[in-house]
Amino acid sequence: MPEQTEQRxxxxxxxxxxxxxxxARQILEDEGFEVEVASTGGGALSYMDRDGHALAMAVVDLGLPDMSGNELVQRLLSLRADLPIMIASGHGKAELQSLFGRNERMALLPKPYDVAMLRRALEELGFVIED
Structure with missing residues (x-):
């Protein structure tokens, strides 16, 4: 019987x-998260209006079709200043740090990423990852 992952x-x-x-959804589910997917910034903000208070974290791609990821991150933080956010982007980590600075509630995830990179970013956000 497979080991149950703690619900996060x-x-x-x-x-x-x-x-x-x-x-990404599969990796997050394997790490114990229930995952809601939005393909646009508008969809993400709509979710925040309904259930944003209950979120454990967000993973935001900067290249969205309807708004810049930078704008979405700022709007998410204006709704929930304590929300841990993982920023996924094809930009390099140094470029992402220059855009967002250093923030303990943010983890930078350069694309393309793999399971190990996403797990490391979860650890940066304070989630305990078990091998």
């Missing part, structure tokens, strides 16, 4: 590439 709450995954969203 809901993660909002904001990603417009279906394959990337599918893979």
């Amino acid at each position: 709450g809901t993660a909002l995954l904001v990603e417009d590439e279906p394959f990337v969203a599918m893979v």
